[in-house]
Amino acid sequence: MNESAQTPDRTSEDRTWWKEAVVYQIYPKSFNDSDGDGVGDIQGIIDRVDHLDDLGIDVVWLSPVYASPHADNGYDISDYRSIDDRFGDMDDWERLRDELHARDIKVVMDLVVNHxxxxxxxxxxxxxxxxxxxxxxxxxxxxxxxxxxxxxxxxxxxxxxxxxxxxxxxxxxxxxxxxxxLNWEHPQVREDIYEMMNWWLEKGVDGFRMDVINLISKTRGLPDGEAGDWQTGVEHFMNGPRIHEFLQEMYDEVLAGRDVMTVGEMPGVDIDEAKQYTGADGDGLGMIFTFEHMNLDHDGGRWDLHEDYEAWDLRDLKEFVGRWQRGLAEEGWNSNYLGNHDQPRIVSRFGDDGQYRVESAKLLGTFLLTLSGTPYVYQGDEIGMTNVDWEHLDEVVDVDTINHVELLMAEHDIDDYQELRGFVNARSRDNARTPVQWDDSDSAGFTDGEPWLKVNDNYTEINVAADRTADDSVFEHYRDLVDLRHERDVFVYGEFEMLLPDHEHIFAFTQSLDDERVLVVLNFSDEPRTVDLGESDGRLLVSNYDDPATDLPTLTLAPFEATVFEV
Structure with a gap:
């Protein structure tokens, strides 16, 4: 049985630059260090801006560079209008803005205003x-x-x-x-936040990624919560009673009349709620980050310790993607991501970071860049960076990981961190925060000093310099996909149709727009798989294998093979 979305209405008024953009997230602390202090900085980003331009991306989402004591790596802001001296100063930020804008790359800032x-x-x-x-x-x-x-x-x-x-x-x-x-019930708090947002927009930012923005409204009186499977009290601080009022006010005071990109990070939001938050008939946000697919391997309890903590089912991912592609086809807009600064590395989580690292890294890039909606690429994924082996807890910096490890050790009467080592390796946010691996020199070319966080031991093999000169370059595959997406609206505005929804290993779908139709076939397994797609013929647009499967309607795909056809 096939599952399809309703045909989207893509009028000229419906087209916007941020829908057609490819977004690249930079975690500044780990991107590139220019002054040898071991911490990435803004000048370091400027030094690597041609890497972004070569990739072809349209938007940089810049994780926080504001003044901060860094208890949570910059998501604890002490001054919204100052640049942290670890990263540089406002002059550096303005030069970065200008360097990006000169290359037609827009800048979206992280907005952290729940706290x-x-x-x-x-x-x-x-x-x-x-x-x-x-x-x-x-x-x-x-x-x-x-x-x-x-x-x-x-x-x-x-x-x-x-x-x-x-x-x-x-x-x-x-x-x-x-x-x-912050107490958003206080009118002056909201006024100060809106004034700050306007200040940044006047400085030339092109939008905001809004951190946990659906937590800003709490139930009045702050009553006790009911203990549940996930988190006690969540019903009182997630999607709270005044959330829509606050966001509509934000839209009226800041965003109305401005051609900017907004994306709200919103744990616990379903499709109907997403429609309320987005669009002209909702609260005015452009799109949201949902978390359903981030729960595939833990059902909402990321630190619930169990034996099969790495297991997930492709059919669940297909159900999620199909439901959201269909659900927001006419109202709202999808944001497509598999990883970011809060998640493990995508090739280790959803692919194969061993024998088929290159193939699966390319497959995941193909998946992200062929879905309808706006795709988000996290730094390092364009070369297939992997998770890290955290040998000792004192190597870990992430406060979330440290707190939960200590709680787990107490709860399960564990004395030795080594009993949790594999679990931490699979779950820790620090996996995404290790320095970008630029070359095979000391500290992966990230810094001349001592890096603030451990560099992955595999940097001598996996790095930008090696990948960009390799015959099987992950970077070049991403660049080809970005170019293809820019050339063909069908990958942005297409009508999504799921094929083989119950297949355990093959993710296949079509996108259709006007008289154009494309077929995407992805083998999410480490074994060859044969499938009948029901298509008589097609022209190959892109593949991650030199000798791809092209004999439609029946394809025998190699391990982690990804193929895209015009049909």
Whole structure:
């Protein structure tokens, strides 16, 4: 049985640059270090900007470069209008903006406004109860038993409340204790945020990626949550009662009348909710990041320890993709991603980082760049970078990983980290944050100093310089796909039709637009697979094998083979 989306209405008014763009995420701390201090910086990005231009991408999503104590690697912001001196200064940022814009590459900044750093001026004034700032954050007295005000659980493990000695109250933090949640119920908080957003737009940014933006509204009174399979209290801080009001206000005060790209990171959102958040009839966002497919191997509990923690089923991925491609065909817009700074490396998670690393890296790139919607490529995926072996816990920097490992060791009475080593290797966010591997020199060409985070041991074999000169270059395959996507609207606006939805190893689909139709066939396995696609003939557009399977209608695909036909 085939599953298809309704034919999209792609009028000229419906076309926008950000729908047709390919986005590349840069995690600045790990991209390229220009001054030898071991930390990536803005000048380092400028030095590598031709790499981005060669790849053909249209947008850089720049993870936070704001002033920050880096308790959560920059997602704890102490000043929204200053550049952290680890990365440079505002002059450096403006040069980067100009270098990218000169190459027709737009810049999207990370907007982190669910919380700030506890070193932000607003929080310091709030803890001192300065006039006007008393309620900028969520402050509460202890519960009757003297403990935290409610039973909510943090995304990073443990409680969501920390005691502040100066104010003599608890404050709320859904993430690290150094990331207190802003109180969006306070009108002045919202006004200050909108003013800051307008300030950045006037400086030439082309949009915002909005960090956990659907957490900004909490249930009034902050009541106890019900214990569930995932996270206690989530029903009170995810998609809260005033979320649509706040986002519509943001649109009216900041985004209306501006040709900008917006994407909201929104855990726990379904298709109907996505439609509410996006578009002219919704809250005005361009698109959202959903997390359903990020749960394929853990069902929402990323740190739930179990024996088959790496197992996932391709049929579940197909069900997710088909449902979202169909669901947002006429309303809303899809954002397509497999990895980012918060997820393991895609070739290790969804492909094969051993014998078929190159083939599976190309297959995953083919998958991302042929779906309808806007694709997001994370730094290093264009050369097939892999997960890391975290031999000792003291090599890990990520606060989320460290907190959860400590909780797991206590919960399961584990004394030796080595019992959790494989689990950490598969789950840690630090996998995506290791320095980009530019060449086979010391520290992978990332820095002349001591890197802030361990460089993957395989950098002498997997690096940009080696890949770009290889006959089987992953980078060149990505570039070919980006060019193909730019040339053919069918990959952007096409009508999606799933083929073979119940096949355990083959992901096949077509995209159709006007009189153009393409067929994408992907073998997500390490064995040859034979399938009948029901197509009489087709012209090969791209493949990740030199001798691809082309004898339609029956194809015998090699391990991790990816083929795209015009049919």
């Amino acid at each position: 700030t750093s506890d070193e932000h001026e607003w929080f310091e004034k709030s803890r001192r109860r300065e006039d006007g700032y008393e309620d900028y954050y969520y402050w509460r007295d202890p519960a009757e038993d003297g403990g935290p005000p409610n039973n909510w659980e943090s995304f990073f493990g443990g409680e969501t409340w920390s005691w502040d000695e100066q104010r003599q109250q608890y404050y709320l933090h859904l993430f690290d204790e150094k990331q207190p949640d």
